[in-house]
Amino acid sequence: MIIVFGLLALAVVAALYRYLWRRLVRDTTTGWGRPRRLGTALFVAGPAMMFAALFAELGHAPFLLQRVLAWPGFLWMALSLYLLLAVVAGEVARPLLGRLLERSPRKHPGPERPFGGAGNRATSHHGEQLSPQTEAPLRQLTRTENPAPAPAPASAPTRRLFVSRVVGGAAATAAVTTVGLGTYGVLRGPGVKRVTVPLAKLPRAAHGYRIAVVSDIHLGPVLGRGFAQRVVDTVNATQPDLIAVVGDLVDGSVQDLGPAAAPLAQLSARHGSYFVTGNHEYFSGAPQWIEEVRTLGLRPLENARTELTHFDLAGVNDLAGESTGQGPDFDRALAGRDPARACVLLAHQPVQIHEAVRHHVDLQLSGHTHGGQLWPGNIVAAAANPTVAGLDRYGDTQLYVSRGAGAWGPPTRVGAPSDITVIELASRQA
Incomplete structure (x- = not known):
């Protein structure tokens, strides 16, 4: 079944790329000249680089190879999505533009009537037919005075070709601009959101307590040490009381990404920094990363709870850990706690909320x-x-739920800007 599904998915992807090639390359060019050959080469190399980047990361290829393939491959993935959306939208504009061109006024110069014609004899100015002996010199004189017209210039693009070029050019421009702006938004680093959350059990003394929530940094072959430093600087600038890193920190091994994660040692908060695993940690060697973040000064909460001054802070492993016997254990993390105290739970996936409700978690x-x-x-x-x-x-x-600080796959975000959220707890007794 997996093989059949894979082949079916591959066939769908191939059909979509053929559609894009037809609209953006074949329909906008004439013959197999250089433009069509270059466009075809792009639509062969792009998907090849995309799949190579995916397989290199998922297959844990040498990290240098992952870095070489990641930028072009993952950017092509994002570009493909928005090329497809733009070209499909262009199908609506295509007939409208065609009708507009049909209605636009055009001048068509009429053909010039040749002097004489097949089966016609030249005549004098009195309308009399000339003898063949007189007609021949006259025709020769006419050719000399009225030379044959120059060859007509190459015809302009047909209406269909013109429409295809306008729609295809607009689609390509829109897609490239969208991906460019979305990539710039990720690389410049996450913004800061501030959200106030009232908790009924929170004591008045904890009113205004600030937790910086950081998720989905996704250090890997694209986002490296420089990006990690921007995240750390942004978090520290908020001067939080506590920092919560809620999973998907990395996409790769400690050996490859340990130096990229090193700036996390600079995280600074009055009550420390805490970490729970995300699903990508289990693709990257979760036990090794748990030990690595511990050396960087973060405290992992592996189905564990700590009692802070004014509330309990708990954390559970991600669901992806179930395959290795390291899944979430809410009973272990939350059983036996004082129900009169407010409880804040760190859990990577939102779907874990149902267990949190069952265990009377506040946030x-x-x-x-x-x-x-x-x-x-x-x-x-x-x-x-x-x-x-x-x-x-x-x-x-x-x-x-935070939108996350980084990005997976394409280093691009569209309609979902990255963020670091400062949760300000509010006491209803204040």
Whole structure:
């Protein structure tokens, strides 16, 4: 079944790329000249680089190879999405533009009538036919005085070709601009969101307590040490009381990405920094990364709880750990706590909210969704998660989902800007 599904998916992808090639290359060029050959080469090399980048990362290829393939391959992935959306939108504009051109006034010069013609005899100015002996010199004189017209210039593009070039050019411009701006937004680093969350059990003394929520940094072959430093600087600038790193820190091994993660040692908060695993940690060697973040000064919460001065802070492993016996254990993390104290839970995936409700958690902090990352990916994310981004309530439990600081795959975000969220807890007794 996996093989059949894979072949079916490959056939669908091939059909979509053929559609894009036909609209953007074949329909906008004439013959197999250089423009068509270059366009065809791009639509062969682009998908090849994309799949190579994916397989290199998922297959744990040498890190240098991953870095070489990642930029062109993953950027092509994002560009393909927006080329497809733009070309499909262009199908609406195509007939409208064609009709507009049909209605536009055009001048068609009439053909000049040749002097004499087949089967016609030249005549004098009196209308008399000339004898053949007189006609021949006259025709020769006429040819001399009225030389044959120059060859007509090459015909302009047909209306269909013109429409294809306008629509295709607009689609390509829109896609490149969208991906360019979305990539710039990721590389310049996440912005800061501030959200106030009231908790009924929070004592007055903890009113205004600030938790910096950082998720989905995704250090890897694209986002490296420089990006990690920008994240750390942004977090520290908020001067939080506590820092919560809620999973998907890395996409790769400690050996390859240890230097990239080193700036995390600079994270500074009055009550420390805490970490829970995300699903990507289990693709990257979760036990090794748990030890690595510990050496960087973060405290891992592996299905564990710590009692802070004014509330309990708990953390559970990600669901992806179940395959290795390291999955979430809410009973271990939350059983036996004082129910009169407020409890904040760190859990990477929003779907873990249902267990949090069952265990009477007051607030769950999550990531994982990226807010959809690439519009309209938010529709897909909404189908798989109870909340895609922002603050929501489930019974007596509140859930906050961060859009994340980085990006997976394409270093690009469209309609879902990256963020670091400062959660300010509010006491209802204040």
